[in-house]
Amino acid sequence: MVDRLAQRLIPDALWDIVKPLLPEFAARPQGGGTAPVDERAVFTAVVFVLTSGCAWRHLPPSFGVSVPTAHRRFMVWADAGVFEALHREILDRLGVAGELDWSAAILDAASVRAKKGSLTGRSPVDRGKKGSKLHVISDANGIPLVTGVTAANTHDSVMLQPMVESIPKVRSVRGPRRSKPAKLRADKGYDFDVHRRWLRGRGIVPRIARRGIEDPTKLGRHRWKIERTIAWLTGYRRLTIRYERHGRLFAAFLQLAAAITCYKKLPT
Template sequence: MMDELSLRLVPDALWEIAEPLIPRFTPRPQGGGSTPVDDRAVFTAVVFVLTSGCAWRHLPPSFGVTVPTAHRRFVAWARAGVFEKLHHAVLDRLGGAGELDWSAAILDAASVRAKKGGSLTGPSPVDRGKKGSTIHVLSDANGIPLVVDVSGANAHDSTLLQSMVDAIPAVKSRRGPRRRKPGKLRADKGYDYDKYRCWLREQGIVLRIARRGIERNDRLGRYRWKIERTIAWLTGYRRLTIRYERSGEHFTAFLSLAAALTCFKKIPT
């Protein structure tokens, strides 16, 4: 029986979405071996690490999962893209309920320090050249994260604009076909480059990007706070506040899980 903390971390409705996405256990051909640990217990332990920010070695034994098992399953699930699939599945639930606003998308980024370096890191221009990563987020008009990604802190925010827009998943709609293209794209002056403006026009997306040296950023204030709030939601998961994973793949997996949990909270009950 699951305790109160486990049910709060992974309610039944969330597990109903996540369970079909988790790779099935394959027993050894020769038989034998120990009984596999329950997938829900491992998933709950991973959510706890993301939420609390604790090191894997400090995972409480109350979850019924050993540290090596929890970390090994997390690595396997990250490689299988489980957390990205979960994010997309939750977006489908929101889209089917008519909770996504496709009138516009908002794009922004935020830097986090990478204590141990590793892949997808670089010298941060906003942290005295210390190793860091940049979290990139593209949301709908209400700030619900549609796409998340990670780059080195020394990579310019604008370099991921095309890949972020291309990565918007085809999401269910309440009526009609799946949708993946917003009506507009809102972003600050950091994304003001002619090549991106031309590319967005070719995609049929209306631009709402402030021009450097001409328009003031505060004109976007009516919308910018939504994406800033979204980034605050994501970095509220303490494992994302400071990056300790040397593997960029693992940090990206945690970010995708955080996006999925953030979206799940928006599903109407």
């Protein structure tokens, strides 16, 4: 049962991508310290926590990894940028396969509850309870390109420029790497002329709904794609309510969810 679950969570093809990105374990010459463990078992345990939403202390022993080891290794990988590197590696593979649509990018955000820690704030959509906000940019088809985390009381528009600047340079079917969409679509929360000027200055056509002018149903023809993407990401139950004290660890879980979501879009 555990082997079947592990194979479903981390197929061989995904592990082949992950393995080269993990920092090498260096044993101490004098002995002692942290013992080497099966890296695939640890990575599978991390993905299980992300997918199931269980607390670290409830990690089933059948994975063959102790709770302290799994949590400690997750933090090491987060600090080493493993999950961001994994996301970018899979985006490169999607780009080479011609699966990314750069005709437009779509930006949106969603709030989640948070118990404590950094990158939290009073949520304006949840009666002032503590929360965090997920920010996502996808390509025209809803494949996540960039993710970010802020406090829930951060205005969506504050993140437009940082998110666009964070779009990685992705490999293409032919020619140079690409990181600039032709258009940026966003809802009325991003309706500020300063952003339109900034986008035009970078050769990106702004398609931002105007407050009190444009019919929201017109944006809905494209908005459903980013809403579907956010639903994909929050389908990983660890992202539904934030328990991590440190915002960087919650952001690492979000990057891992984005990477796995992109992996599922790779052609077989």
